[in-house]
Amino acid sequence: MREVRKPAVAHLFYPGDKIHLKTMVNEFLANVNEQLIQDLQFRIGLPFAIVSPHAGYVYSGQVAAYGYKLIEHTNWDVVVLLGPSHYVNFEGGALSPAVSFQTPLGEIDIEQNYNASLIEEDPHLFSYLSAAHEREHCLETQLPFLKEVIEGEFHIVPILFGSLSAQAIKDVARVLAHVHQKRSERILYVVSTDLSHYHSDKEAMEMDKRLIRHFVKMDSASLMKDALAGLVEACGIFPLLVIMELARTLGKTQSKDLIYRHSGMVSGDNHQVVGYMSGVIW
Template sequence: MALASIRPAAVAGQFYPRDERVLRTQLAEMLSTAVAFESAPAPKAIIVPHAGYMYSGPVAASAYALLAPLRERIRRVVMLGPTHRVAVRGFSLPAAQRFATPLGEVPVARGDWEALQARDDVLVDDRPHALEHCLEVQLPFLQVCLERFEIVPVLVGDASPEATASLIERLWGGPETLILISSDLSHYLSYREAQWSDRAAVDQVLELRPGLDHEQACGATPINGLLLAARKHDLQAHLLDLRNSGDTAGDRSRVVGYTSIAFCEAEPPSHARH
């Protein structure tokens, strides 16, 4: 397969501003006003939502604001999200080697791209990525929050939590690597129903209990994979924000739920006073 060099921005002008200056201004405003529910140390992994910025941008910003101290440390972002338009068996990597946004181009980590193809459940195909928004909407946040970085963009289709966890484990890396899971929560429930469903889903994530279904989160499969990996690595989950589109954009008759959660290495216990 010939390598398509650049995957162009597909949802600029829809999910986020197409104009670079307007986009930078909006990102700066969301990041400067982000207030996390719970303070968290430097994250190894984050779950962030992927709707239009007017809906979920402020929720996502609560996670991205934590990256400021890691601006120069994080060089590689492993991105997993669900496919919304094209069915995928297993996992899909793009053929494209760069992803474009109004803020510039982000390179794909070529070594990881090549190594993952040794798995029989990974296919290289630009089609699932061409119009998919779940990873693209994260890139402008990463571009303003990090110095220089590469991405490993993986769309997750029909895969088991165990297979997803093994793929995440293969890409775990060290302090230079951030694992990013892109997922919204419930879809089109009433405001009160969504609050109940989303709180239950988030509590399950905070307890590192896999088993989320796709009614609870569209990215349930990558989330469940992350939870298995987080348990193995003794990470602690910190709730940063939990809201829905009725909180951010008004209409409360049918809403979509959003959360940001950070997964951090457990802090060593402080010595008790004798």
């Protein structure tokens, strides 16, 4: 039987019908600073990875649009999606046994050979866990943007991460690097994470700017240290650390933050905000 992963947060995090969803995504893309994106495209060409938030589109959609504007009208064969598990606890990386993810903009097939390669490399780190994906929003919210900006057909590899030790972060990056180097396709990595949660706007901005400094310097050691000390927060800290380690392994050493905002800038409530960043690695 063909297992299709159904949308879990359509009508909640984003419009559930095709017309309204396309309109919203394209409005976000139209409101991006074109000059910033054009200058960056001239400098870097195609990115290795983008970092994108995953809240409701009303709050974080405009921030997410900056990363996706960078890849508008480009072609990719595989998009590897890395995000945190919000609802199921486990160690390592959880793959989806589904054959595709359904979205209001159409189905996106999963690259099954990529999944098989990850498990073959290290079955202790990577395994199928359908329960982790069923309710999860962090990867699902990226899919409408991907469908809208990428030209042509592409497949996805959705990976959710539970807790990872410092050694496991390096091991995951090693496995991903081995698989990456064996494949000839055009591969894009998308890391889904929000930043600090439920602090005042002043405190949130201090914490988030600290995290962004580590990201721009590609300093994963300091990022890990500050996260353990509670000086920075990101629900997707593990996938973020993984992509920084993977990028360094593959010689992708440059990164940049594209835009930062927090939920209070939309809601007007600055007492308990959530931080959002869009970033790029090349």
